[in-house]
Amino acid sequence: MSALLSALAGDAEIEALLADAAQIAAMVSVELALASASAEAGLISAEAADAIAAAAAGFEPDMDGLAEGMERDGVVVPALVGQLRTRVAEPYREALHRGATSQDIIDTALMVQTGPILDIIAARLAALIDALAGLKAAHGGKTLMAHTRMQAALPTDWGAKLDSWLEPLQRYFRTIEQMRPSLLVVQLGGPVGDRASFDGKGDAIAALLAQRLGLGVARPWHTVRDPLVALTGTLALLTGTLGKIGADIALLSQTEVQALTLAEGGGSSSMAHKSNPVAAEILVALARQNAGLAGTMQQAMVHEYERSGAAWALEWLTLPAMFVATGASLRLALRICGQIRIA
Amino acid sequence: MSALLSALAGDAEIEALLADAAQIAAMVSVELALASASAEAGLISAEAADAIAAAAAGFEPDMDGLAEGMERDGVVVPALVGQLRTRVAEPYREALHRGATSQDIIDTALMVQTGPILDIIAARLAALIDALAGLKAAHGGKTLMAHTRMQAALPTDWGAKLDSWLEPLQRYFRTIEQMRPSLLVVQLGGPVGDRASFDGKGDAIAALLAQRLGLGVARPWHTVRDPLVALTGTLALLTGTLGKIGADIALLSQTEVQALTLAEGGGSSSMAHKSNPVAAEILVALARQNAGLAGTMQQAMVHEYERSGAAWALEWLTLPAMFVATGASLRLALRICGQIRIA
């Protein structure tokens, strides 16, 4: 996403956590943790793990070389391992990445990155829930004309409206917390996903790797993507609810309705009198974007054989945008909550 | 879905549970239970509830009249209530549907219908898990050439393959069971979703209604659709995994691969020698259909105001197809499991 569009509908904080530098750093940390775990489990020697740790210290990747490798191999890991290996003292080079496959590193790194992203999402969601609860405390008893099927219906109160916004958000907060243990897990399968390449030590190494990275343990999930896709479904639900809130705000702040006003709307280049509910509209746009992307993530469930380059790459092309859209949506919802004025 | 297409890619059992007759019967049962609950809660008299029960006994809806009402009102309930009321002895006519809005009846009836559909899905899923576990018991130790990125990689065994099919299915079974309490709940909100129309007895009536219908209790959820959309996300995950299994079966049974054979494939009108992995291909098609529909359900999260005829109708246009696709996918997966032959 361009920087200008990102200022409106993006999320600088989450974008930084997904940037190349962050991803490569996460991958290096996974390789390091794998070496350490493999040493403890006896797959490689302690000296090898030390040599690998020494090689990683101060490692500055050659990004052009990584890009070339990415283009050639379809994954960045062979090039990254190649660059790291040149820094490992022999005879320990082969100990780096021993038994692992690119997908082990990439998926585990993704989980390393996802934890902090979920932290941000959860924190903003909690703040939003607080803000809405504050609005309810302040205005919950005030009368509001309810509308059904786009027509004024009967009076209700703001408490009912705010409850309908709050309840699903509280549910998503719990859902995301509940997902963490089964979602944020190491990937360790080796070339064909059966851990056979770890000389019988695969389960032990997976457990030790998980420990080092603060992740959970799981069977290899090279082709088993439902926890990740389920997460994106929840993200889309979240942006969907925020889109509903945005739609309500845009409707309630219509010139002819004015059930609420926004302290600061967007300016127009041609109509100085206007104050546009920009953030509310972007909430709707992000909801629809994420809804579509959630459908695409579901398409990525159909993996061929033991690893599908096609289905997996489809995740890469989709998931980051969903994280950013979710972060942006929460950011905007928080801002707009502070702008709502109810007479 | 036409009967011919349904024979291939539909599900007669689930289609019957979603048919007009079943839906109207469910709605009538909801109106009856509402009258009974309202009487117990003191909103209407016991005599009124009896009169309503008498009216419902032997009620045969005039389906043409219901269709006219549906077209005119956008919901069938006004016409249905109208037909029922003509059978209710006065002065009890107004007690029927007292306090309720169409959406209360329609959504609650949907939950009444959804329970048995989930029963079917869960039963088939359990049977499929058993069948796959049986295949694992019989063949798990046999060698299988693993393929990654569409190329032969290294040998693994059938146990690893079958585990990757089984694990997510076991997870969905648990997820669906866990969803039931928060999903299968009554809808009772009244015209604008705040239960104000029930004279302070709304919460009590909701609880009694839930009891009578074997559903759970919840706040009104006229515009809060995430539990329903989350269910469809899980259905799409399920068909996604079955699509992955279908893709694997189609690949593994290729003429040139023959890692498995299918006892009965489909015949060709022009090539008598062929045995096509028809069911496997349909699993892929259903996965992609459901993935797309799951995205559309996410679009339906954006409700305007207290009731969006647009977002709600979008659910009606989407959810039944997802139930049928899921049922069909399980039906086909079960069949194909019985056809797999591993040398």
Next chain:
Amino acid sequence: MSALLSALAGDAEIEALLADAAQIAAMVSVELALASASAEAGLISAEAADAIAAAAAGFEPDMDGLAEGMERDGVVVPALVGQLRTRVAEPYREALHRGATSQDIIDTALMVQTGPILDIIAARLAALIDALAGLKAAHGGKTLMAHTRMQAALPTDWGAKLDSWLEPLQRYFRTIEQMRPSLLVVQLGGPVGDRASFDGKGDAIAALLAQRLGLGVARPWHTVRDPLVALTGTLALLTGTLGKIGADIALLSQTEVQALTLAEGGGSSSMAHKSNPVAAEILVALARQNAGLAGTMQQAMVHEYERSGAAWALEWLTLPAMFVATGASLRLALRICGQIRIA
């Protein structure tokens, strides 16, 4: 689609053209035309063609048998050809379907069915364009408050509004007419799509077949689906524009805005004072449904090899719903145009 939902958001006329009976009749007509064309081209004898014509006369398919065949073979044609062949006098049985593959019959039959569906769509579109032009003639000069970003902006006139509704509809009318020649073409490829099974007479037979069926000629398109998918893209654009019109009507007829009123809205089961813009809302729902289905049709572009049972079946699961949604959308738009009252 259930009959009740169809009354609201379906299209009985188009549904009938897509029903099993219509599809089987179209397939039989294709087999007949193929026999006749094959006789003229010299692939089969004139006596064989006569015997086939005699067999088809009065043919009543055994629908249960066809459903069994559909389930077994993934296509209905082997069973249908089997039923027909039992009625063909020997030695002419093998002349029926000679050289053809199931897909030739199914795709060509779809084109036979699609022509009349496009006729309906075009006729309704023309009527809608007329109705909107009539509204413009009557009200074009009247002032209308324009709204941008959900806020009152500056006055414009109804002519500008109606032009923005009309222009894209006129474009779709032209597009659909322009698509016909390249879309409504015969499919004739034989088992693997290269016409080799027609003994060098494939091109001639295709031309003669096209002539008999009132279709155009094209290279075999077993895996080349872009004209069909492009059609569905145009259908989605059409329902998208009608969704925009529906959104405008729902907004303009809001209680607080009343820039237009609707002569007959839908009734409410709980609020007698309401008149809901039901048809306008359904236009939005159908737009969103078709948008999602258009994305699914695009997913069906990825055919494996010379025939993908998965991608092809995905079309079957998607295309009929798009035709019905488009027909329904036009039907509702026409109705609502007659209900618009502008002060």
Next chain:
Amino acid sequence: MSALLSALAGDAEIEALLADAAQIAAMVSVELALASASAEAGLISAEAADAIAAAAAGFEPDMDGLAEGMERDGVVVPALVGQLRTRVAEPYREALHRGATSQDIIDTALMVQTGPILDIIAARLAALIDALAGLKAAHGGKTLMAHTRMQAALPTDWGAKLDSWLEPLQRYFRTIEQMRPSLLVVQLGGPVGDRASFDGKGDAIAALLAQRLGLGVARPWHTVRDPLVALTGTLALLTGTLGKIGADIALLSQTEVQALTLAEGGGSSSMAHKSNPVAAEILVALARQNAGLAGTMQQAMVHEYERSGAAWALEWLTLPAMFVATGASLRLALRICGQIRIA
């Protein structure tokens, strides 16, 4: 898209044409051309146009200021016009952007950017058609085992296969050329899309603006997005066909099939013997990504009123990714064509 992912599945050339700098430059060029056209049409004075041209010469936007404006106003134009205006000598400041609305500038700038992007797409498409024609000339007569429904069927030849790849590509080339005149048009509507703000000179200014920018003329299309959405439909068809080609290549180059080999496949971090059809798989991934995004663009057809910030922003969140995916897909298809070896 991150630089690493872009190396695999992005398009540096098209990304540059979509970058902030390119977009701002296009907007400035539109403001300049508008001033010039407005002067010729007599809406502003020649001196004003000269002052504006002088202001634009050497203009270096304050990107942080633009980002702030974007976030506040939902569009960058008010901030951009503000920055430019400080450079315009008085009394000519108000002549800049006179009569126009932000959407006029943004949409017209998008068309200015789209032309060169379509040039790239068309050039690559032409090169790909040439490359495939070359493969046909070299190998068209060679025998190829055809596969239907994932099973070996009957022999065909490479000519038939390559024709099925070529024909739709040739069609897209023509479609894109045919779309240009009606797609690449100026947007000029003023605040509410009726050109009323141009004092009766709107049509003349639009024509002069078009002339200066090398674009076509059209009625204001603030809410009429079908030409743009139709373009994205064609882009998805194109990537869909390239996805089909990718699927075929991945299948034909399977270890067990070897109907073709790829001169250079991707390397594996764990299996040195493998040569992965990486580019073929990415073609499938891009096809599925674009298919999903095409559905989202269809969702953006539903504009509310005279300008929908929600629907319009949804385009911004979707269209650039589709351009990049299409460019990347063509880039990869061209590369893989050069790698195909047929025995």
